[in-house]
Amino acid sequence: MFALYNIGIRLYYLIIWLASFFNPKAKLWIKGRRQQSFVRYHNSIWFHFASLGEFEQGRPVLEQMKLTYPDRPIVITFFSPSGYEVRKNTPLADAVYYLPLDTRGNAARFINTINPSIVIFTKYEYWYHFFAQLYKRRVPLYIISGIFRDGQVFFKWYGGMHRKMLKCVRHFFLQDEHSRQLLAGININNTTVSGDTRLDRVWTNASNPKQLPEIEQFIGSHKTMICGSTWPDDEKLLAELVSEYPEWKFIFAPHELSMEKINHLADLLPPDSCIKYSALPITEGDNNRQCLIIDNMGMLSSLYKYGYMAYIGGGFGVGIHNTLEAAAFGIPVIFGPNYHKFNEAKALISLEAGFSISNEAELRAIVEKLTTDIAYYTASSQQAKQYVDTQKGATEKIVSFIRNSATA
Known part of the structure; x- marks a missing residue:
């Protein structure tokens, strides 16, 4: 299963690379990752957002963590250009990057460079090598505004590797009770039904x-x-x-x-x-x-x-x-x-x-x-x-x- 995952990641990159010749968004996805270089930090707080919507969803937590830990650098990563291109200069962060492709080497190099002491992912996006490297280093990883549905791979008979990813998370902050019950059904009980942080943002x-x-x-x-x-x-x-x-x-x-x-x-x-x-x-x-x-x-x-x-x-x-x-x-x-x-x-x-x-x-x-x-x-x-x-x-x-x- 891990071999299939690694092959799938590289195939995904190949597809985006081919699309980059005629799709502007795919071109930004490739070009942005190729051109970025990472600044070394110590004891940083790393926030990851899939795109702009997740940034706005997690922004209240980002702002409060910045106030709570003013001496710690904030590093933000985005998966999508629609998030990175709009928020790459946000004053809320010391550095904003595209999330590197999820390979073992990329994950180890990136985490070694930014040296996070706290990591927060918003809503979803589960990347095996990044999660495994954080777990190996005992860096607490939190999922905020998490939401799960019955049909997801985590709850299928063939979802063993994906369930292993979930075991790397220190704590899940969930939007609803149904998500808590689904996770409890696969013996994951480090959960809190806290609600959706978007409500704080829009309020x-x-x-x-x-x-x-x-x-x-x-x-x-x-x-x-x-x-x-x-x-x-x-x-x-x-x-x-x-x-x-x-x-x-x-x-x-x-x-x-x-x-x-x-x-x-x-x-x-x-x-x-x-x-x-x-x-x-x-x-x-x-x-x-x-x-x-x-x-x-x-x-x-x-x-x-x-x-x-x-x-x-x-x-x-x-x-x-x-x-x-x-x-x-x-x-x-x-x-x-x-x-x-x-x-x-x-x-x-x-x-x-x-x-x-x-x-x-x-x-x-x-x-x-x-x-x-x-x-x-x-x-x-x-x-x-x-x-x-x-x-x-x-x-x-x-x-x-x-x-x-x-x-x-």
Whole structure:
């Protein structure tokens, strides 16, 4: 099994290398790893994030650990370019790297160089050689906001090697009770159900929102739908909604920001109805523009402050994006049908603060209900905000545990 794992890792690298000749993201993945060199540290705290979403999820713990251990260098690694390229200059870290390919030699060299005393991985990503090297050196490895599902390889008869990875983890901080039960079923009991650290992050963001004067100017007094992290399948449905609500404003923050994708979105919308954020501020002749397309990174979490309701993209693909950012501002959230892996989406649906749709008719129906039934809208908004307010607190549990473990 270990031989197959090592072969699989190298095949994966080969596939990414071949893709790098025509795929910009794959090119960054290869180029970034080839060009980086590592600075030697002592007694560092190493955080690993798969991508940008996991960074934002783990950020509250990162910030608190930095305050708790101000004398220790912080090292961050990313697997994906979408995380590294956006956060490579974050002031929260002393160094930011791409995670090297998971081979025994790479893992040993990297860990020898950064010399971590605490290692924290967010949500998922289990790399055998890195975990084994940390375990061998008795470096405590923590998983935060962990979540497990029945169908994962850890719980299959052939998942022995993957279960061995889990044995390398000092403690799991889990999002839900079901994850704890699954791990207990394979005799892993070093667990705490602490919740999802994203709730701490979105609560903090909503408590201290950024002011965006150009957005305020664009919106004026109009009701606004914030369409966050949208994909083409989402945008096709939303384009029809734009025509049906000419008195509304729509702000699109597409998941992919290539010029091709942005132009495709603009072509879906009514003629002369949209303007790009990079073209703001609005001139007098643009006052009638109905749609704004955000063509940069990093604004979405602040945009929800201006929304009457939100549509969250991804639900017609591999899964929805972050619904909590919108819910924290107390606005109802709508998303596509592929939400079942996301506990927060299921919770919001049960509270009638979140709504899953499968087609244009269902989207129209829920928007109409939220627009015409003010009492229903108000209750939905209150439930969304209350959910975030009552579920926060995972960060304090995690940092307190790690701090107490270090002094025990």
